[in-house]
Amino acid sequence: MAPVKNGRLLFNEYPEGYPIPGKTTVYDESETIDLENVPLDGGFLLKVLNVSVDPYLRGKMRVDSAYSDHFLPGKPVYNLGVGVVLRSELSGVKPGDHIYGYLPFQQYVVKPSLDDYQILQNEHNLPWSAFVGVAGMPGETAYYSWKEYSSAKKGEVAFVSTAAGSVGSFIVQLAKADGLKVIASAGSDEKVAFAKSIGADVAFNYKTTDTNEVLAKEGPIDVYYDNVGGSSLDAALAHASQGARFIECGMISGYNADPPPVKNLMSIIYKEIKIFGFLITSLRPKYVDEFYREVPKLVANGTIKYLEDRTQGLQYAGHALEAVQRGTNKAKSVIIVNEE
Amino acid sequence: MAPVKNGRLLFNEYPEGYPIPGKTTVYDESETIDLENVPLDGGFLLKVLNVSVDPYLRGKMRVDSAYSDHFLPGKPVYNLGVGVVLRSELSGVKPGDHIYGYLPFQQYVVKPSLDDYQILQNEHNLPWSAFVGVAGMPGETAYYSWKEYSSAKKGEVAFVSTAAGSVGSFIVQLAKADGLKVIASAGSDEKVAFAKSIGADVAFNYKTTDTNEVLAKEGPIDVYYDNVGGSSLDAALAHASQGARFIECGMISGYNADPPPVKNLMSIIYKEIKIFGFLITSLRPKYVDEFYREVPKLVANGTIKYLEDRTQGLQYAGHALEAVQRGTNKAKSVIIVNEE
Numbered sequence: 001m002a003p004v005k006n007g008r009l010l011f012n013e014y015p016e017g018y019p020i021p022g023k024t025t026v027y028d029e030s031e032t033i034d035l036e037n038v039p040l041d042g043g044f045l046l047k048v049l050n051v052s053v054d055p056y057l058r059g060k061m062r063v064d065s066a067y068s069d070h071f072l073p074g075k076p077v078y079n080l081g082v083g084v085v086l087r088s089e090l091s092g093v094k095p096g097d098h099i100y101g102y103l104p105f106q107q108y109v110v111k112p113s114l115d116d117y118q119i120l121q122n123e124h125n126l127p128w129s130a131f132v133g134v135a136g137m138p139g140e141t142a143y144y145s146w147k148e149y150s151s152a153k154k155g156e157v158a159f160v161s162t163a164a165g166s167v168g169s170f171i172v173q174l175a176k177a178d179g180l181k182v183i184a185s186a187g188s189d190e191k192v193a194f195a196k197s198i199g200a201d202v203a204f205n206y207k208t209t210d211t212n213e214v215l216a217k218e219g220p221i222d223v224y225y226d227n228v229g230g231s232s233l234d235a236a237l238a239h240a241s242q243g244a245r246f247i248e249c250g251m252i253s254g255y256n257a258d259p260p261p262v263k264n265l266m267s268i269i270y271k272e273i274k275i276f277g278f279l280i281t282s283l284r285p286k287y288v289d290e291f292y293r294e295v296p297k298l299v300a301n302g303t304i305k306y307l308e309d310r311t312q313g314l315q316y317a318g319h320a321l322e323a324v325q326r327g328t329n330k331a332k333s334v335i336i337v338n339e340e
Numbered sequence: 341m342a343p344v345k346n347g348r349l350l351f352n353e354y355p356e357g358y359p360i361p362g363k364t365t366v367y368d369e370s371e372t373i374d375l376e377n378v379p380l381d382g383g384f385l386l387k388v389l390n391v392s393v394d395p396y397l398r399g400k401m402r403v404d405s406a407y408s409d410h411f412l413p414g415k416p417v418y419n420l421g422v423g424v425v426l427r428s429e430l431s432g433v434k435p436g437d438h439i440y441g442y443l444p445f446q447q448y449v450v451k452p453s454l455d456d457y458q459i460l461q462n463e464h465n466l467p468w469s470a471f472v473g474v475a476g477m478p479g480e481t482a483y484y485s486w487k488e489y490s491s492a493k494k495g496e497v498a499f500v501s502t503a504a505g506s507v508g509s510f511i512v513q514l515a516k517a518d519g520l521k522v523i524a525s526a527g528s529d530e531k532v533a534f535a536k537s538i539g540a541d542v543a544f545n546y547k548t549t550d551t552n553e554v555l556a557k558e559g560p561i562d563v564y565y566d567n568v569g570g571s572s573l574d575a576a577l578a579h580a581s582q583g584a585r586f587i588e589c590g591m592i593s594g595y596n597a598d599p600p601p602v603k604n605l606m607s608i609i610y611k612e613i614k615i616f617g618f619l620i621t622s623l624r625p626k627y628v629d630e631f632y633r634e635v636p637k638l639v640a641n642g643t644i645k646y647l648e649d650r651t652q653g654l655q656y657a658g659h660a661l662e663a664v665q666r667g668t669n670k671a672k673s674v675i676i677v678n679e680e
Contacts, residue, residue, distance in 0.1 A: 059610075229605060243622075248608045261601040265569060268588045268617035270399075275615035277608035282583075 021318030046083030052132035124300035138166035154179030164191030166332035215239035237264035361658030386423030392472035416444035464640035478506035494519030504531030506672035555579035577604035
């Protein structure tokens with residue numbers, strides 16, 4: 001079989017503000033790959049099925065990234081994804097196996113070992129894209145941090161930002177399962193409708209409704225799940241109850257511009273607020289077995305609901321990266337790189 | 341005996357910035373009291389010996405105070421203090437007893453009951469002023485919060501702001517006792533010298549030395565004890581270690597003016613920082629017995645050191661209130677109202 005194009009989304013330059021497709025990233029089809037003959041050198045060849053687009057990726061687009069690795073100009077963007085094995089020389093890996101881990105935004109890739117990758121069993125027959133969302137890193141993020149830090153008690157009030165996203169929508173459902181009243185914010189009426197459909201007691205579009213007004217009416221809040229920072233965090237501080245817990249997952253309002261100043265930090269003291277920053281890697285050892293035992297089953301039987309915004313084809317991945325930063329995506333963003 | 345003057349420091353008007361003596365507060369000698377004949381109505385008459393001046397009092401000078409009570413124009417300023425009983429009609433209270441609790445800034449006062457007051461035993465013969473400092477509320481504040489939230493481990497690095505104050509200087513000593521390296525900041529060379537004398541490994545005047553430079557060289561920091569907020573908090577966020585703990589006791593940089601914006605809040609996430617706001621009242625039940633069993637003894641035998649900035653006479657109390665807000669006091673501020 002003749003070599004085929006191996007399309008890639010390359011990181012091109014560090015952006016000042018939002019990542020712009022064609023500038024921050026460029027789609028490139030200059031490379032080809034001979035799927036039958038490419039040397040594996042003891043490894044395996046993957047056809048990439050999907051890759052995830054997450055808010056945190058903006059942090060990898062900084063040369064002074066606080067995350068351990070940042071994207072390199074001329075190299076592919078990468079994130080968690082799922083690929084299917086086409087060929088393998090590695091013991092324990094066979095064609096048809098599905099592999100989960102950090103994958104480049106490209107159509108095919110040879111990997112030398114299973115280090116940092118896992119073979120998905122998918123006993124509950126979930127769509128493969130679920131493993132980069134509700135049944136993968138974003139789901140783990142929500143699950144671990146809620147269990148570890150919410151100290152949720154029945155009857156309390158939770159405020160969840162980006163409530164239609166992969167993390168936020170899971171948090172809404174975890175909070176409802178724990179018996180809390182849930183106030184949910186999102187950036188479009190469509191997202192608000194989804195937040196309501198999964199159980200949020202109050203859901204509002206923060207672009208058209210004042211967060212402070214909603215929290216003044218529906219709060220005070222005992223748990224704030226923060227994916228936004230800035231004005232949303234400030235409103236949460238202003239309307240926190242005594243002894244509230246703040247779980248700091250993300251602060252997207254500051255990723256692409258200077259974050260709005262937070263004025264109510266004194267509330268931390270007056271209201272005896274506890275604020276928990278976390279990275280999923282530190283919590284994984286404690287909760288990972290429980291997560292993969294419980295969550296895929298609950299997703300499969302419909303107890304846990306999720307919604308995806310699927311982008312077909314890597315050539316549009318740059319647009320998806322921008323949309324997630326601007327919040328114009330409709331739900332958890334995933335790139336369908338190849339059909340199986 | 342003829343009536344005597346009963347001098348009082350009255351709260352006069354809510355300040356915009358710093359509290360100005362003669363404007364925010366006025367000293368008033370218009371009232372008199374007949375110490376031998378004033379009706380006690382079943383209570384007791386106190387001669388006030390001392391009252392404490394603490395940074396948090398600025399919060400009581402706001403009509404929208406986040407603290408439960410604020411000062412009322414025309415009424416005396418009040419804070420924790422010690423008084424000696426002159427006369428009593430209350431069972432269990434006798435002349436010569438020393439009483440600790442919230443007292444008005446005035447020379448003599450009749451109290452109806454022991455509710456909210458305690459009789460000091462002073463087994464270790466401390467100066468009575470110690471009970472509004474190292475062996476009172478500020479000491480309790482330091483002790484309780486350090487025990488509850490520092491998770492201090494030997495060899496870690498602590499950064500303590502306002503390190504010559506009543507809370508900060510106690511924290512320096514608690515951190516050293518736990519085997520930490522202590523970086524201390526204060527606002528004058530004299531305060532820096534005191535911080536060094538009680539064990540701080542590194543002490544600097546934040547007005548003449550850049551906090552970020554010191555922390556870059558001597559950090560990263562595992563515990564930050566915050567009495568300042570603003571730029572100090574921002575520097576601590578920038579130089580925190582992974583998993584650092586921040587104990588939020590005060591944010592004086594924002595008490596008298598808009599606080600400087602804090603830009604490094606994203607560090608909370610990247611560095612998995614935990615931030616603990618607290619009020620002493622919530623921690624007291626857990627630690628109060630331990631505190632009064634241990635601390636007065638350690639103060640008496642010199643293990644725990646403290647320094648006071650004593651103001652003689654209520655007529656100068658307004659100046660002390662201002663000095664503590666400006667940081668021009670030399671150490672823990674206490675007003676000596678009457679000699680015993």
